[in-house]
Amino acid sequence: MKEKNFFAPTDENDFMPIISISENDNEDKDLVIPNTIALLPLRNTVLYPGVVLPITVSRDKSIKAVNDAYKGDKLIGVISQKDVAIEEPEAKDLCKIGTVAKIIKLIKMPDGGTTYY
Numbered sequence: 001m002k003e004k005n006f007f008a009p010t011d012e013n014d015f016m017p018i019i020s021i022s023e024n025d026n027e028d029k030d031l032v033i034p035n036t037i038a039l040l041p042l043r044n045t046v047l048y049p050g051v052v053l054p055i056t057v058s059r060d061k062s063i064k065a066v067n068d069a070y071k072g073d074k075l076i077g078v079i080s081q082k083d084v085a086i087e088e089p090e091a092k093d094l095c096k097i098g099t100v101a102k103i104i105k106l107i108k109m110p111d112g113g114t115t116y117y
Contacts, residue, residue: 031075033100038065039077040101043084047099059087066103074103 040055040062047053055078057063069076079098086093 031102033075034073037075037077037100038069039079039094039098040065041079041081041089041094043081046080047078047101049099052104061088070103076101076103 040057042055045053045055047055057066066076077098078101080095081089082093082095
């Protein structure tokens with residue numbers, strides 16, 4: 001099976017998404033997770049269910065993935081990167097298990113970046 005690159009470039013600024021997925025949230029009990037979902041590789045961070053976490057995103061492909069998810073169903077796959085030094089991670093550079101997260105808020109930063117909750 002050939003691995004695919006899940007990321008696409010964009011010209012937008014750095015931002016910080018605040019994302020969460022809850023194990024027992026009544027609001028998400030009827031949540032339908034799509035068969036295909038954008039992936040957000042994280043450096044030095046692991047997102048666990050039930051946690052709300054701000055994440056700084058600076059790579060163009062990650063910014064596009066989060067912006068696209070926020071415009072749609074707000075769901076994104078969050079997965080840890082094995083080696084934080086790799087700037088353009090491929091599937092082999094990511095851990096095998098991640099978390100489906102929901103972007104819960106978007107805030108524009110004074111420096112032109114964006115914060116997501």
